[in-house]
Amino acid sequence: MDKLRKMALFCRVVELGSFAAAADDQGISPAIVGRHVADLENLLGLRLINRTTRAMEITEAGQLYYQGCKEMLDQLVSLEQVVSGGSAQTPSGIIRISAPEGLGSPHLLELIESFQAKYPDVLFDLSLDNDRTDFVSSNVDIAIRMAISLEDSSLIMRKLAKTPFVLVAAPAYLREHGTPKTLADLSGHACLSFGATRLGNSWPLVTAKGIRKFSQPWRLVLNQTYTHRDAIARGMGIGLLPRIMVEELIGQGKLIPIELDAEFPVLGIYAVYPSRKFQPNRVRLFLEHLQETFCLKAGAKNE
Structure with a gap:
């Protein structure tokens, strides 16, 4: 068996x-697999996997070697597809995606479902959190990011859509406490903040001098989108969220948009991925699928 x-x-x-x-x-057989992994370890003079009869653990060297092997093998497949005109085989393999948890359902699930209907041999590993993705340690193919703007980097950024921030509250809350008309009116209201952003516990405002932070004594600070949205829908206070994440509840009448004498920024929704000369065909196809069919709810629009 050759090294590849x-x-x-x-x-x-x-x-x-x-x-x-x-x-x-x-x-x-597992014995054959074990023998060939041991051959690699002997060739490298390094332990790639620590194993016992009950468990296995990838070593730090093993993680680095896996990332390099995966990229090399993906590039080889992509090169073969380029040379053969892309029709050599049906796309297969795993696509690893990292995204904000608020975009997981229904938005990304709908996209994955429709993509797998066309390419059933492509598998997905979807990691949902609000942390910034480390492409090296997490071995992610594509990260979905939401930001007012993204700084330049060595990564490739493809803008998929945009969605405005919207201030919302439950109908019951507004009936009991009234609807604020100005930013100053919010001092008399229970306001909720989403803390898992680069802005911290504040709301972004558009001013003549750029984006500034608006803060006040928050009634509740949360770091999970669905819990934040649920707290607002329960009537616990007023909150600010990307419209794409609350459009369904607005349509159902469970949340009411609030207009103030203030402007909130628009978020860009981006696909971010490492620059590769030979990108795996499955990743390239899914990026095209994202660009073409991203679920543009909540006023989100392509550029």
């Missing part, structure tokens, strides 16, 4: 989490 095949087997062990699963996936 050994590398591919090692990648399957890492991706599937066990020698037995990789063996079953490849139609060979």
Whole structure:
């Protein structure tokens, strides 16, 4: 068995989490898989996987080697597809995506579902959190980011859509406490803040001098989009969220948009990914799918 095949087997062990699963996936015995991983370790003079009878753990060297192997194997497949005109095989493999948890359902789930209906051999690993993605340590293919603007970097950024911030409250809250008309009126209201952003516990305002932060004694600070949205819908106070995340509740009458004498910024929704000379075909196709069919709810629009 050549070295590329050994590398591919090692990648399957890492991706599937066990020698037995990789063996079953490849139609060979776990002993054969173990032997070829051991061959790589002997060639490198490094331990790639610590294993016992009950568990396995990828070493730091193993993580680095996996990332390099995966990129090399993906580039090889992409090169073969380019040379053959892209029709050599049906797209397959895993696409790893990181995204804000507020975009997971229904937006990204709908996109993944429609993509897999066309390409059933493509698998997805979707990680939802509000942290900034480290492409090296997390081995992510695509990160979806929401930002007023993105700084320049070595990464490729593709703008998918845009969505405005909207101030909302539950009908019951507004009936009981009235509807604020100005920014100053908010001092007499219970206001909720989403703390898991670069802005911290504040709301962004558009001014003649650029974006400034608006803060006050928050009735409640939350760091999870769905909980934040639920708290507002329960009538616990007024909150500011991207419209794409509350459009459904606005349409159902469970949240009411509030107009003030203040302007809130528009968020861009971006696909961010490492620059690669030979991008895996499955990733390229999914990026096109994102661009063409991204669920543009809540007033989101393509540029």
